[in-house]
Amino acid sequence: MTGRGFKRIEDKVCANVKIQPRLKxxxxxxxxxxxxxxxxxxxxxxxxxxxxxxxxxxxxxxxxxxxxxxxxxxxxxxxKMTDSLRYDILKRDNYRCQICGVTAKEGAKLHVDHIKPIAKGGKTQPDNLQTLCDRCNLGKSDKF
The missing domain is CATH 3.30.160 (Double Stranded RNA Binding Domain)
Structure with missing residues (x-):
């Protein structure tokens, strides 16, 4: 057998064997x-x-x-908090803070607040929304 013939057989055998290192x-x-x-x-x-x-x-x-x-x-x-939904909640609550009772006519800046905060799984649905003045809303923070 010549050197070339041996090389060809060796290449065929080695092509079928994949060498994979074992790493630890x-x-x-x-x-x-x-x-x-x-x-x-x-x-x-x-x-x-x-x-x-x-x-x-x-x-x-x-x-x-x-x-x-x-x-x-x-x-x-x-x-999901649209201007229309915000207006509906303010109107439903008679433009009055649901905690302290101050109204927009008395100069209060009113917010529509999530009773159960979104960050704690609350949804933007009318039954989870309330009107609060800025002071009560800031005091409430993310408590429910």
Whole structure:
């Protein structure tokens, strides 16, 4: 057998065999904190293998996607507050703050407020909306 014939057979055999390296990935993390006066020292050490890093990556990715979805839902919910709906709520509540009773005629700046805030799962529906003066609305914040 010539050198070329041997090379050709060798190439055929090697083409069918895929060489895949076996990797063992380990990540070592270390954090150290020394208090300003040097009296307290705190250290943490963590070790992660490839499977753990991969699982953490997918968990974080899922969390980010969930947060983006929730942010999108909040944005859509806020867009449902039309001028017409705002007017209907003000009219329903007789242009009066539902907490302190002050009216627009008395000089109060009135807001249409979500009783259960959108950030806490509230919807932009008439039964979740109320008229509040600016002072009561700011005092209420996101409480319900």
């Amino acid at each position: 990935i380990h990540i070592f993390l270390s954090a150290k904190y020394v208090s300003p006066k040097g009296k307290n020292i705190y250290e943490k050490h963590r070790e992660y293998n490839y499977e753990k890093v991969k699982a953490l990556y997918y968990n974080v990715k899922k969390e980010i996607e969930t947060k983006e979805t929730f942010e999108e839902q909040k944005r859509k919910e806020r867009n």
